Amino acid sequence: MDKNEDMDQGISLSDLFGLVKANILLILLITIFTTALAGAYAFTMIETKYSSTSEMMVLIYAGTNEDATNPNYQINAGQFVETTVSLIKSDTIINELRASNIVDIPENMTNNQIKKATTVNSKVNSFIITISFTNKDKVLAQDMADAITETTVLYLGSQFNGNFIKTTNASNPIPQTTNKLLYTIVGGLIGLALSAIIILVNRFLRNTYRTKEELEKGIEIQVLGVIPEYEIKESGKK
Amino acid sequence: MTKNLFKRERLTSYDYLITREQPFSFVSEAFQKTLVNLEFVNVDGNLNVLQFTSSLAGAGKTTFISNIIYLLGQKNKKVVVIDLDLRKPRINRVFNAPNTNGVTDYLAGKINYETLVNYSDKLKVNYIVAGERTLSVVNVLEANKLKELIKKLKSEFDYVLVDSPPVIAVSDALYIAKLVDGVIFVVGQNEAKKTIINEAVSILRQNKVNIIGSVFTQVNVKDSEVLAYTYGYGYRYGYDDLNNKKKTND
Numbered sequence: 001m002d003k004n005e006d007m008d009q010g011i012s013l014s015d016l017f018g019l020v021k022a023n024i025l026l027i028l029l030i031t032i033f034t035t036a037l038a039g040a041y042a043f044t045m046i047e048t049k050y051s052s053t054s055e056m057m058v059l060i061y062a063g064t065n066e067d068a069t070n071p072n073y074q075i076n077a078g079q080f081v082e083t084t085v086s087l088i089k090s091d092t093i094i095n096e097l098r099a100s101n102i103v104d105i106p107e108n109m110t111n112n113q114i115k116k117a118t119t120v121n122s123k124v125n126s127f128i129i130t131i132s133f134t135n136k137d138k139v140l141a142q143d144m145a146d147a148i149t150e151t152t153v154l155y156l157g158s159q160f161n162g163n164f165i166k167t168t169n170a171s172n173p174i175p176q177t178t179n180k181l182l183y184t185i186v187g188g189l190i191g192l193a194l195s196a197i198i199i200l201v202n203r204f205l206r207n208t209y210r211t212k213e214e215l216e217k218g219i220e221i222q223v224l225g226v227i228p229e230y231e232i233k234e235s236g237k238k
Numbered sequence: 239m240t241k242n243l244f245k246r247e248r249l250t251s252y253d254y255l256i257t258r259e260q261p262f263s264f265v266s267e268a269f270q271k272t273l274v275n276l277e278f279v280n281v282d283g284n285l286n287v288l289q290f291t292s293s294l295a296g297a298g299k300t301t302f303i304s305n306i307i308y309l310l311g312q313k314n315k316k317v318v319v320i321d322l323d324l325r326k327p328r329i330n331r332v333f334n335a336p337n338t339n340g341v342t343d344y345l346a347g348k349i350n351y352e353t354l355v356n357y358s359d360k361l362k363v364n365y366i367v368a369g370e371r372t373l374s375v376v377n378v379l380e381a382n383k384l385k386e387l388i389k390k391l392k393s394e395f396d397y398v399l400v401d402s403p404p405v406i407a408v409s410d411a412l413y414i415a416k417l418v419d420g421v422i423f424v425v426g427q428n429e430a431k432k433t434i435i436n437e438a439v440s441i442l443r444q445n446k447v448n449i450i451g452s453v454f455t456q457v458n459v460k461d462s463e464v465l466a467y468t469y470g471y472g473y474r475y476g477y478d479d480l481n482n483k484k485k486t487n488d
Contacts, residue, residue: 207431207433208428208429208430208431208432209425210427210428212457215425215452216452218432219452220439221439221449221451221452222451222452223451223454224272224276224279224422225268225269225271225273225275225453225454226453227265227269227453227454227455227457228264228265228459229427229455229457229458230263
């Protein structure tokens with residue numbers, strides 16, 4: 001296969017435009033279908049969830065090694081806050097929460113689901129930790145944010161040499177707005193990509209003679225003529 | 239079904255001859271060029287009876303034959319086209335004629351030679367339609383009377399063009415090939431897979447058919463190539479041209 005033949009076998013920008021033009025119906029159908037599918041999913045299937053946030057503060061008591069009741073753990077404030085953040089989403093706190101009965105946790109809600117629904121954040125050089133809980137039930141979201149914060153303050157306060165203070169009660173639940181339009185647009189883009197893949201795969205898998213040279217070489221018969229494709233409109237008929 | 243849904247439908251109007259309606263279009267130029275090549279191949283003048291076949295249906299045989307026969311007629315050649323695609327006859331549509339008083343009727347003795355051979359005032363060429371449908375197609379194609387008919391046509395006309403069925407579908411084309419001087423193999427771009435076309439050619443070769451050339455039809459020509467075809471004459475072919483032509487005719 002010589003270089004010229006290689007070039008003939010390739011696909012040029014003009015070919016690409018030709019392919020798009022020839023398959024515009026397919027592209028439109030697939031794009032409309034995936035857009036509609038994504039839109040239907042976004043607007044009907046995705047449930048609105050609510051999030052409520054509570055805050056707590058962590059203060060470290062700098063005790064001394066001489067006082068056995070107040071040992072100094074050689075821990076800095078940043079590390080302590082980070083450790084607290086990790087502990088909040090641990091089974092220890094969640095089990096304490098279940099045992100405390102201060103909130104009615106649905107029976108089918110597992111520890112892992114609680115961990116996934118819980119978001120704990122802290123800022124650098126700040127002793128404030130924000131605890132958010134997200135659920136489709138706005139009351140439960142608020143109750144859980146409150147309960148997790150309270151349980152953490154009580155449990156860690158009794159276990160560690162620090163001062164844990166609940167600074168803010170759980171906020172009114174805020175709906176977590178999913179960008180449904182974005183979902184729909186992404187659906188459309190996926191449709192475009194999918195149709196492009198289908199067209200290109202079809203183009204490269206189509207095992208037909210495309211050029212005169214290819215035909216001549218394939219069947220080993222001289223080509224006497226190449227007749228271009230032409231179309232006749234109904235109005236063009238006699 | 240999917241193919242029909244997504245593939246642009248190719249409207250086929252057999253009585254619309256582009257070489258007649260738009261003689262200066264680049265498509266007509268392509269037909270002219272093909273005819274020149276065909277005459278060059280037949281420089282000795284011993285290939286007077288030419289059969290046109292393809293691998294599968296839809297390659298554009300009838301459209302090709304009708305345009306070539308028109309161009310030959312324009313060159314004052316005495317030419318006749320005979321429809322031996324007895325299963326799916328189409329030549330009558332080119333001439334807007336009924337498929338009656340054709341080959342099968344002649345072979346059955348229902349009509350005479352004069353009635354069989356028709357003349358088109360519009361295209362200025364002779365034509366023979368397939369005639370009444372028959373179940374014994376092979377018997378018809380093997381009939382001595384058909385051989386004699388072809389012989390007679392050959393003696394009377396400069397060219398006898400034979401429209402025949404595709405090679406893969408039925409064996410008719412092979413029977414017809416025994417009656418002709420040479421075969422033109424018509425290939426439609428994207429109409430059939432390479433393996434099918436190769437198989438058809440292989441069948442023809444196995445049967446010692448004299449394939450004198452092939453024609454590549456329904457080729458999607460890029461704009462740049464279109465310009466090359468027209469040699470800068472400035473002719474463009476498209477819907478607008480068709481409509482304008484129609485308006486002019488009206």
